[in-house]
Amino acid sequence: MLAFALKRFGSALLVMFAISVLVFLIFFATPGVDPAARIAGRNADPATLAQVRHSFGLDRPMPVRYLLMMRHLLIDRDLESFVNRGSRVIPQILQATPVTLSLVVGAALIWMTAGILMGTAAATLRGRAADPLIMLVGVVGVSLPAYWLGEVVNLLTQKQLHDSLFSWVPPPGYVGLGQDPGQWALHMLFPWLTLALLYAGIYARLLRGEVVTALNEDYVRTARAKGLSERRILIRHALRCSLIPIVSLFGLDFGALVGGAALLTEVVFGLPGIGKLTFDALQNLDLPVIMGTVLYAAFFVVLANALVDILYARLDPRARHA
């Protein structure tokens, strides 16, 4: 088990290294892309361009630039933004992390609770009216564009129903948890619900299928033969097994969201999280910030992947030798 875990973390490190090289190549080695031209602005004369190139170290060979950037990012931890000179990358990421974590953790709690309840209900109410209804909610969830849903929520809470039903909704933005927990929750409520709606349906659909399968398994028949109550069979036997794929999917989704996949929700609700930081940096081609946030994102995704694999291996010994 330990050997498997070590091996898994080793390959996770390799993947992260590959991602950092990939990002570096996308931005520095794509033909026709010149970060110096972006920094110097439009119609800059060749002398300015050369000066910019030199002052940002863009005239050095590619591998040296990669290593220098990594050294500043990981060892000296003083990598600076290209666009706002003097502003360091790591503090920016550290500042954005709690915003993204607030959003994702809250939403995850909501969608896991709703998804598990809906999925179990649909599986037990199979063949009755509630089942297709719950599954319809699931289809709607996966079909809505995240940012559009956020816009509509803003429209309803800030304008159309703001004078009546939603007068208590604060304007979009972020208030720190330490600053004012009540306001924090109030500001995060609709972003949470919006993000959760997109995921609850997928989880409910997946869980429903798993529970239906599990209820046909031999061990459930055995449990029934032992005379256990249906409720106990559902919760202790069927649901327990069915949750394994849910948990592994959750690991991946959670990692991706913390890593910046919640970008659209952050942009729409004006939350200065990791996704927003990455997007702003991309628009300015602010490479050091992009490098920092992308590596940060990859770190969470890769970590989640590795944890899920190890969890799987713990639960199912066959996976260790695959």
Place this chain on the structure above:
Amino acid sequence: MTLAPSAGARRSPGPWRTAAGDLLRNRSALASAAVLLLVVLATVCAPLYADHIAHTDPFQSHVSGTTVVDGKTVPVLTPSSTGLGLGVTPIGPTWDPAHYFLGADNQGRDVMARLLYGGRTSLFIGFTAALLTCVLGTAVGVVAGYAGGVLDAVISRVLDVIWAFPVYLLAICLSVVLLTNGLKLGPLTVDAGSLWLPVAIIAAIYVPYIARPLRGQVLVLRNKEYIQAAVGSGAPTPRILRREVLPNVVPTALVFVPLMTALAMLTESALSFLSVGVQPPDASWGTIIEDGLGLLYTRPAVTIAPGLLIALTTAALNVLGDGVRDALDPGARLRGGV
């Protein structure tokens, strides 16, 4: 279902016909197909609507244009009276198909006509990207799974790296870079403003979604007796791939097409919304939502209508995709219920 009494006399209808029959009996899948057909037809008729009903060019701004509402001539854009008086308020929905049915955007362009044209772009990108992903994913998955060894190891690691990248971030990274100069890949050149750019980007980022499961499937297939028999009888590898492996994995790849189209459409709209997808003068449902952003509180129709169309289309694709999966892969239905 009736049991055939003269079994043996009747030939089995074959997997494709069985699947088609299953699909035709699936009412929600049929309804979704009808919805999709309607959407496609409507977007195909976009020029008819713009030229013969609305009499407008949805790609030209009509800043000082006028239109007719209730027999009165009114300007399409009104300078806003509130605030600094800097902005303009376009005309809202008139519900008159000939005169700004859904109102105008802030350049005075007919939103309804733009929606129809935008739908063409969104559907084109979604479907082409999905098809391309499925073809590429199948090719990569089959090659990796069948070849094994070093080639498989390299391909699998590359797929791992793409997989570990949050898809939207990867798509945005590629878009930002490629939008400045276009794509030059050997003899292949794609201009920065071309619709093929988002198609290529979206197709590329989702390849692991297809290639990984198919590789797994091929790994299992390779050890089956009939493949071993084909290898043993000296059949050349291309022939084995074509005659023995592909027929087994193509249904799986086909199952992904509608679901992938939905995913690709959502991705395209998100990229366009962030202004790194479809570039003006082209419009897509995503760019129209972005256009409507500044008008959200005054003219919400500009934002709401394209979003509803995206949701309707992707929901129909998802339901149809589930139907196709049930029809082509009865095992999935057994495992998944219904």
